[in-house]
Amino acid sequence: MSTLHESKRPNTTVVLVCYSLRMSTITSQNPAVERSSGERATPERKEPTYLFTEKYVADKSELARKFLDTRERLNANVEKANNFLVKRFYNIDHNTYLEGALPAKTKELMGLVASACLRCDDCIFYHAIQAYRLGVARAEQEEALNVALIVGGSIVVPHLRRVYELLEEMYG
Numbered sequence: 001m002s003t004l005h006e007s008k009r010p011n012t013t014v015v016l017v018c019y020s021l022r023m024s025t026i027t028s029q030n031p032a033v034e035r036s037s038g039e040r041a042t043p044e045r046k047e048p049t050y051l052f053t054e055k056y057v058a059d060k061s062e063l064a065r066k067f068l069d070t071r072e073r074l075n076a077n078v079e080k081a082n083n084f085l086v087k088r089f090y091n092i093d094h095n096t097y098l099e100g101a102l103p104a105k106t107k108e109l110m111g112l113v114a115s116a117c118l119r120c121d122d123c124i125f126y127h128a129i130q131a132y133r134l135g136v137a138r139a140e141q142e143e144a145l146n147v148a149l150i151v152g153g154s155i156v157v158p159h160l161r162r163v164y165e166l167l168e169e170m171y172g
Helices: 031-036 054-060 062-081 084-096 104-118 121-133 138-152 154-171
Strands: 002-009 012-019
Touching: 054 062, 054 121, 054 154, 062 121, 062 154, 104 121, 104 138, 104 154, 121 138, 121 154, 138 154
Parallel strands: none
Antiparallel strands: 002 012
């Protein structure tokens, strides 16, 4: 199902097409059953295997410790609100970064690139820390940040300065 939305600006018409996708309710573990019903096989999702705990990272990096402590404190405030939509969003976020067709490491690097392009320092720190915990090499994080710089442009540079300081503390 799709809906069409038009937004008119002087001398310009922008057309946005929004698609409503049906969620699969198939629970079969047999891919042949899924394919015969017209559904695409969904890879198994599982929690990633972290090489390092958040405590280990916090002990290694003062920047990471401050970020993780602040995030925990602020998340407690959000949880107190008991907002159904926020909980749903957090659940989608969690499930997006599980192991699946793409490894969790790749997803964290993608999150790092997107966060740098969006210029969200909290998001950048979160994905850099998660990537580190998953065993992503510093060179891999730096290469991902190079992609962010090309995609996002020079406005990304101030955020690179801060994340490079974090990388230095975590990797040495």
